[in-house]
Amino acid sequence: MDKNITVLETKNISKSFGKVKALKDVNFSLYRGEIHGLLGENGAGKSTLMKVLYGLYSADQGDIFINDNKVNISSPLDSIKLGIGMIHQSSTLVPEFTALENVILGIEGKKLSLDLSGERIKVKKLANEFGLDFPLDVKVKNLSAGIKQKVEIIRALYRGAKILILDEPTTSLVENEFDQLLKSIKALVAEGVTVVFITHKIREVLQACDRASVLKDGEMMGTVSTTNTTKEELVEFMFQNKDIDVTDSALPVIELPEVKLSKEPVCSVKNISVKAQDKDGVNLQDISFDIYKGEIFGIAGISGNGQKEIAEAIINPRRINQGDIFINGESIAKLKTIEVFEKGLFYTPEDRKKEAILPSGTITENMLLGHHREKRFQHNGILNWNKITKEAQQSIREFQVKTPDEKTPIGDLSGGNIQRVVIGRALINELNLLITHNPTSGLDMGSVEFVFNKLVELKENNCGVLYINEDLDELMLISDRIGVVHAGKLVAIFTREQYDKYKIGSLMIGG
Numbered sequence: 001m002d003k004n005i006t007v008l009e010t011k012n013i014s015k016s017f018g019k020v021k022a023l024k025d026v027n028f029s030l031y032r033g034e035i036h037g038l039l040g041e042n043g044a045g046k047s048t049l050m051k052v053l054y055g056l057y058s059a060d061q062g063d064i065f066i067n068d069n070k071v072n073i074s075s076p077l078d079s080i081k082l083g084i085g086m087i088h089q090s091s092t093l094v095p096e097f098t099a100l101e102n103v104i105l106g107i108e109g110k111k112l113s114l115d116l117s118g119e120r121i122k123v124k125k126l127a128n129e130f131g132l133d134f135p136l137d138v139k140v141k142n143l144s145a146g147i148k149q150k151v152e153i154i155r156a157l158y159r160g161a162k163i164l165i166l167d168e169p170t171t172s173l174v175e176n177e178f179d180q181l182l183k184s185i186k187a188l189v190a191e192g193v194t195v196v197f198i199t200h201k202i203r204e205v206l207q208a209c210d211r212a213s214v215l216k217d218g219e220m221m222g223t224v225s226t227t228n229t230t231k232e233e234l235v236e237f238m239f240q241n242k243d244i245d246v247t248d249s250a251l252p253v254i255e256l257p258e259v260k261l262s263k264e265p266v267c268s269v270k271n272i273s274v275k276a277q278d279k280d281g282v283n284l285q286d287i288s289f290d291i292y293k294g295e296i297f298g299i300a301g302i303s304g305n306g307q308k309e310i311a312e313a314i315i316n317p318r319r320i321n322q323g324d325i326f327i328n329g330e331s332i333a334k335l336k337t338i339e340v341f342e343k344g345l346f347y348t349p350e351d352r353k354k355e356a357i358l359p360s361g362t363i364t365e366n367m368l369l370g371h372h373r374e375k376r377f378q379h380n381g382i383l384n385w386n387k388i389t390k391e392a393q394q395s396i397r398e399f400q401v402k403t404p405d406e407k408t409p410i411g412d413l414s415g416g417n418i419q420r421v422v423i424g425r426a427l428i429n430e431l432n433l434l435i436t437h438n439p440t441s442g443l444d445m446g447s448v449e450f451v452f453n454k455l456v457e458l459k460e461n462n463c464g465v466l467y468i469n470e471d472l473d474e475l476m477l478i479s480d481r482i483g484v485v486h487a488g489k490l491v492a493i494f495t496r497e498q499y500d501k502y503k504i505g506s507l508m509i510g511g
Helices: 045-055 076-081 099-104 117-131 145-158 177-190 202-208 233-241 307-315 339-340 351-356 364-370 387-397 417-425 446-458 472-478 503-509
Strands: 005-015 019-032 035-039 060-064 069-071 086-087 163-167 192-201 212-215 219-225 267-274 284-291 296-300 322-327 345-348 433-437 464-468 481-486 489-495
Touching: 005 045, 019 045, 019 192, 019 212, 019 267, 035 045, 035 086, 035 177, 035 202, 035 233, 045 086, 045 163, 045 192, 045 307, 069 117, 069 219, 069 503, 076 086, 086 145, 099 117, 099 145, 117 145, 145 163, 145 177, 177 192, 177 202, 192 202, 212 307, 219 233, 267 307, 267 417, 284 307, 284 322, 284 489, 296 472, 307 339, 307 345, 307 433, 339 464, 345 417, 364 417, 387 417, 417 433, 417 446, 417 472, 472 503, 481 503
Parallel strands: 019 219, 035 192, 035 212, 086 163, 163 192, 296 464, 296 481, 345 433, 433 464
Antiparallel strands: 005 019, 005 060, 060 069, 212 219, 267 284, 267 322, 481 489
């Protein structure tokens, strides 16, 4: 790392979205050939700052300098010409094109043609140089998350990137893939490339980065050398509280009550197979597992391997092609979703904004979703809005939703407060089983801790929980057992005593 050579610098960068100040006078610098961690909890401003550097957002004020020269970045094209590349959290590749076609797609002066032999040689050489090999002629839709990431990195390098921004690059990677990524990043740095590594996991910063800058609520808290800092110092920067107790993945430390498995499971899934409903879905094949009272049963897997289909099969069992599902020993295979819910089940889906709420509806209206047929919310067959409103007000207090009142459109709330409403809705009634998919995604520390505490309360009340998440750190923290799915099959079940990130991770990617 050339410690004295600054390749990029921002001075007093500010950015607002309406009344929300996402960045406040941020000063930030990068050295040539370093891995620079950009650390902060969800909503701290990490991605916003990098999107300003990549030309996706325009700063309201402040200046950007590349190699001591002031530059104007108003689009990604400007950024690319200046040697900046960005790998986003969600893939930007074209699924129907091959990996090779995706690398050269959009390069000025390059056209897709039948003869890609010249480009093939260049791309293969680049991939070999940095240990980022991938199958050039396979369509991207058939590649794993880890391989797609390699394609995106090579695409940025092919375009001449000397500063590479990786936005939460480990989100869809297992531990084995993280190790491989780190080797490749270090190979890039050895050739003078500068890497920005955006993450909220302290462990990754200390393991991978030379320096780390910490953002909180849009403000730069400080920059430190990772060789001269500690987890405790970074935690204090992130949360402005030196006494807070968090894991090295910046998750709240919790104490799980011990589970004594009952003889009979609250939910028993027996040899179910489900045919995918669309071309992007996954066929479930002979899935079996039990969930016991007071148990959090985690489902681990790379996104798109059948987790969502398992959840949807339980709440809509009439889709099952073979097998059966039992709740407290009673088959629900022929029941409608509303009848399944009446058995004491509830589901909080993966995408809270698209699948769990009506954004323009009030908090009260959204609290009612899934409960509108319940007799206690009706009077003579008509919805009793006075009673519904009181229930919503009580839930707002109990779940500490930050809102002016229950009449506020739910779409105006932050992600954390939306999730509090969604969980509050799920817990209106006493449950036998809660199915929850990525409930902490995008939430700040306080909201994550809130979700965990509610799950612990459910355990203590003998409710079973099916906990689906792609973050293995989180699954291992909160789950009593973990089932691993790959390509629509449940390939293994681990007890807490058997947890091993590398073993579970290997199974998640088909090992």
